[in-house]
Amino acid sequence: MRHRLRFSLILFIFYFLLLANPTFYVYAEPSLEEDKMNVLQNSLSIVEIDNEIKRTEDQQEQNVRKQQTLEDELKKHKEEMAVHEERAGSIVRSYYMGERDQLLRIILNSKSLRSLQIVASYYEIIISSDQDTLRAYQKKYKELATTSAELERSAQELADLKQNLIYQRERVVALEKEVEKGLSSSNQREIMEKLIGELTSYWNNIGIHEVKKYFNALAVAMENLPSYVQKEPGIISMNGSTYTIRITEAQLNDFLRSQNEIFNDFSFQFTDDYIVASGKRDNLELAVQGHYTVINEPENGILFHVDKLVFNQFELPDTTRNMLEQEFDLGFYPQKLMSFIKATDVSTKEHTLEVTMELSLK
Numbered sequence: 001m002r003h004r005l006r007f008s009l010i011l012f013i014f015y016f017l018l019l020a021n022p023t024f025y026v027y028a029e030p031s032l033e034e035d036k037m038n039v040l041q042n043s044l045s046i047v048e049i050d051n052e053i054k055r056t057e058d059q060q061e062q063n064v065r066k067q068q069t070l071e072d073e074l075k076k077h078k079e080e081m082a083v084h085e086e087r088a089g090s091i092v093r094s095y096y097m098g099e100r101d102q103l104l105r106i107i108l109n110s111k112s113l114r115s116l117q118i119v120a121s122y123y124e125i126i127i128s129s130d131q132d133t134l135r136a137y138q139k140k141y142k143e144l145a146t147t148s149a150e151l152e153r154s155a156q157e158l159a160d161l162k163q164n165l166i167y168q169r170e171r172v173v174a175l176e177k178e179v180e181k182g183l184s185s186s187n188q189r190e191i192m193e194k195l196i197g198e199l200t201s202y203w204n205n206i207g208i209h210e211v212k213k214y215f216n217a218l219a220v221a222m223e224n225l226p227s228y229v230q231k232e233p234g235i236i237s238m239n240g241s242t243y244t245i246r247i248t249e250a251q252l253n254d255f256l257r258s259q260n261e262i263f264n265d266f267s268f269q270f271t272d273d274y275i276v277a278s279g280k281r282d283n284l285e286l287a288v289q290g291h292y293t294v295i296n297e298p299e300n301g302i303l304f305h306v307d308k309l310v311f312n313q314f315e316l317p318d319t320t321r322n323m324l325e326q327e328f329d330l331g332f333y334p335q336k337l338m339s340f341i342k343a344t345d346v347s348t349k350e351h352t353l354e355v356t357m358e359l360s361l362k
Contacts, residue, residue, distance in 0.1 A: 052319035
């Protein structure tokens with residue numbers, strides 16, 4: 001109830017702003033409403049990009065610790081490698097110099113069965129020890145190479161994170177200037193600042209959690225989609241070695257509503273270019289626009305990409321979209337249907353999602 005009152009307060013302030021400034025909706029100055037909406041839009045973007053900066057800084061700290069651990073491991077591997085390298089080199093040199101051949105000749109020249117058995121046993125122990133040493137050398141060499149490659153990847157990730165921080169901070173500075181410019185040109189600065197504060201508080205305390213609730217429900221439902229596709233007549237068709245899944249938006253919406261009542265006021269629409277999911281419940285209005293692509297790593301499937309995310313008429317920045325994509329898997333994996341097929345193409349047309357699959361020998 002308290003959260004609803006808070007959101008109602010936002011709406012009240014917004015309408016008070018309309019009443020306090022009649023030119024807000026007069027045709028002579030149509031840009032005022034847009035200007036004020038832009039201020040709110042930019043302020044919300046600042047909040048979300050600040051969150052991305054915090055996530056990046058946390059990831060950066062983790063990578064610095066990881067890099068230090070890898071450097072310590074690499075140093076240890078190099079020290080161990082030096083010992084194993086010397087042992088392996090000694091064995092290789094002994095074979096090259098013929099020392100093992102001399103031992104073999106001793107076996108061949110043994111005068112009695114007893115001496116032959118003793119020398120042969122001794123020779124077997126030496127050869128076995130040689131093999132163990134060489135295998136240990138190979139193992140340490142692989143460990144060294146793996147750690148070295150991982151350290152290089154970690155260093156590149158760290159460099160990318162640093163670059164991302166610079167970029168995001170520049171975005172925040174630019175947006176802050178835009179917000180300040182909008183506030184300076186407004187004759188209701190105090191009211192606008194109050195509205196920004198309420199919108200930010202509502203988003204941080206309620207909005208982001210509600211959005212995540214939808215994405216989580218969708219991710220859980222998508223896990224069960226292969227079973228639905230397999231049981232529903234007519235969705236899967238076959239032509240030679242090609243399999244096709246055709247699922248209409250009506251079928252998908254019915255499936256989602258059977259999975260979670262949160263989708264009762266939420267629906268998907270398929271167009272020729274993209275997919276739109278939108279709905280409204282209580283004081284929250286959400287619209288998601290995106291598209292599917294075929295992926296092969298880490299496994300074959302079709303992955304949903306969020307191209308646009310609108311919360312209560314405010315478009316959220318790319319950082320929020322990327323965060324949600326990483327946190328919630330909205331993919332569909334045909335090999336959960338049949339292990340011997342893989343997705344090769346995906347498209348939306350005539351209110352239908354179509355996935356093309358081929359036989360996979362791997």
